[in-house]
Amino acid sequence: VRIPQGYRFASAYAGIRKERKDDLALIVSDPPASAAAVFTTNRVQAAPLRVGRDHLARSGGRVRAVLVNAGNANCATRTGVQVARTCCRELARLLGAKATEIIPSSTGVIGVELDAGKITSKLPELLDRLAPDRLPDVADAIMTTDTVPKTAACEAALSRGVVRLAGVTKGAGMIHPNMATTLAFVMTDAAAAPTVLRRMLVRAVEQSYHRLSVDGDTSTNDTVLLLANGASGVGIGPRDRAAFQTALDELTADLARQIARDGEGARKLVTIEVEGARDDDAAARIARSIANSPLVKTAVAGGDPNWGRILVAAGYSGVDFDPAKVDVYLQGVKVCERGLAADFSEEEMEHKLGAAECAIRFILRGRGKGRARFWTCDLTEGYVHINADYRT
C-alpha cells in the first residue's frame, strides 16, 4: 500500500529526551490540508492542545504542518503556550505559511519546562530531510514507552477514483477511552471540507480510540488529527461518505489495536466483544468495565480461564442485566452458560490461552441489539516495572 500523495515527513534528534533517539517529527502537507481533531477530555490539558485547538479555529481547519516532539509533554509548564507558539511561528516562517496553519503536539513527561530553542534550532535540518517515504521515521520519533513503531495504510475506492489513507500513532501506557497518551495523525489525499472530516473522524474515533484501554489513565495530551489535502484530485462526495468512513474506521481500528497490543508490559492483545445489550452504549460500558478490570487482565496474563472475574467486572459496570442470562466465551469456547460454569476442558483452555491474542465474548441472551468491541491487553509485572521507574 502506498502513502497518500502530497505529504512529506522527517525526524531529528533535538536533545529533548536523554536517550539519543529522534524526538522531533514533522509532517508537511504540500497543498494545505483540511483538518479535524479530537482532543483529550482531561480537565488538565497540555499547552500544545490549547494552541492547536486555537489554530484550527482561527485557520478554519486548514493545516500546513504538524510538529511533534516526544520526551516532554509540555504540560503543567509555566512557559508551555509560549513555547508551542514560538515553535509554530518559526516553522511557519520557514515554510512560508501562517502560524495558525501549524499544529503542535507533544508527548512525554509532565511538569518539566520545554526549551523552544532545542526545537527551533532543529527546524532547518528537519525541513532538509523532508521526504514522502519517511513516515516510518515519524513513527519512530514519537515513541515513548512503545516497543514498536505503529503505522497503517489503506485505500478507498470512491466514485471518482482511488484515494489513499495512512496513519501513524503512538501509545502504550496512560491509555484509556476518552482517551490515552495517544497521538495519532491520519492523512489522506482525498479532498473534503473540515466539517465533513470532523463528523467522520468523531465516528471513527468512537469505534477505535474510544474502545481502547491499557491502564485506565487518560492523559493530558491525547490527540487524533485527520488531514485531507486533496492531492489525489478526488473529492469525498456525498455518495462516497460510506466508503471513506469504512476505510477510515478500519485504519483507526488498526492503529488502536496496535496500541493495545503494545500496552506497557503486555504479552497479549485482548479483544472484548459484548452482544445483546439494550443498546450499543450499554454494551460499550460492559466491555469497558471488563477491559479495565485488573483482575481480568491478570487472569489473561496467567492464562487462567477465570470467567467469574469477567462476570464480576460486568456486574459493576453500572449496566443492569440478569446474570442468569449471561454466556461467556473465551477463545471461542463457552466457559460460562447462563451465569454458571459451562462444561469445558481446563486443559484445552490453558493451551488456547497461551496464544498471543485473547478473545472474550460476553453475550446477554435476549432481544437486545446493542453490541460493542473493545481492545485491551493483559496486565503483567512488566507494566509495574516500567511505571515504577519511568520518570527517574
Next chain:
Amino acid sequence: VRIPQGYRFASAYAGIRKERKDDLALIVSDPPASAAAVFTTNRVQAAPLRVGRDHLARSGGRVRAVLVNAGNANCATRTGVQVARTCCRELARLLGAKATEIIPSSTGVIGVELDAGKITSKLPELLDRLAPDRLPDVADAIMTTDTVPKTAACEAALSRGVVRLAGVTKGAGMIHPNMATTLAFVMTDAAAAPTVLRRMLVRAVEQSYHRLSVDGDTSTNDTVLLLANGASGVGIGPRDRAAFQTALDELTADLARQIARDGEGARKLVTIEVEGARDDDAAARIARSIANSPLVKTAVAGGDPNWGRILVAAGYSGVDFDPAKVDVYLQGVKVCERGLAADFSEEEMEHKLGAAECAIRFILRGRGKGRARFWTCDLTEGYVHINADYRT
C-alpha cells in the same frame, strides 16, 4: 481493650480451601443482636448476600449468629441459595434459634459449587469451641490473600455507661469503594434498634469502606454487618448518638486502613486527602480517581515524586477545577504549586518516599469547603503475581 460482652467466636477447618488452614468461622451473640448491614452494589450478588438480606428483612433485623466461610464465594453457583439456607437451618437447629436469625457469608473463588455437607458436619465442633476470646480465630479463618489478620476494638463512653465495640475484617484484592471483597463484622454490646444502627452504619461505611480502593474491582460478596446485642445494659440514647458514631467511624476507618495496608502485593499504605473542593462529594471523586490510577500507584511503589500523574488523575475525575489553582503535597512537602512544579529537593523526597506510608494532599485553592480522605496502596509486581495465579 476488651471485646464486647455477650459474643462468642470459633473457627474450624472444613476442607473448603485446599490449604489446611481454618476456613469456617462462627460468631454467636448470646442475647440476640439488633443488626444492620451494607452489601455490595455489584449487579452479580453471591447467594449468601441474597439469603442474608432476606433473613434480615424477615427477622426484623434480629441476628443470633454469623456463619462465614472462606475458600468459596458461593457465587454463580447452581445450588448457592439452597446451600446457604441449609447451613443456616442446621445452625439454627443446633442453637435453638430461627433460621432467619442466622447470617451466612462467604468469600473465595467464584463459580464453584459449595458443598453444604462440609459446613454442616463441622457445626457441632464449631459450637463446642465457642469462646469469648476467640475473635482472632475468626480473623484468621476468613483470610484469603490477606497476609495479616485484621481486628480492631474500642470503647465509647455513653451517658449511662461505657460500651465496647470490636470488628473483624478481611480483604486484600478486588477492593474498591462501593465496595470490595470485603467482609466486616462489627459488634457492640450497646443496645440500639436496627433502624438506628442502619443510619449509623451507612454513615460510618461512607467514610471508611467507601473510601478504600486496592485495585478498583468491586466484588460480589462485600458485606459490612453491625451487631448490637445490648449485653452491656447500656442503650444508645438520642444524646449518645454522636459519641457512638465517632467510635464506630474510628473503628471502621481503622479496619479499612488495615485492608489498604495489606492490599495485594502492597508495600505502602497511601492516604489521600483532598481539600477545597466544591463539596465533599467532589472531593471524594477526585480522591477516588487518584487512588485508582495505576500510574500514581506505581509511582508510589517506585518512590517517584511524580505529582504530574496525580494532577492528571484528578483531571479525569469528572470534577471541574482550574489546574492553575492546585497545590500538591507529598509526605508534607509541596511538590506542585498552582499546577506547576514547586521547588523541592528530589533527594529529600526520595528519602521520604521510602517510608511505609505515603501521604498525598491535593488542595484546591479557593473557597470550597469540600474535603475527603481516601486510602489505597501502591501497585507492585506482587499484585500481578498474586492475581495471575490465584485460581489455578
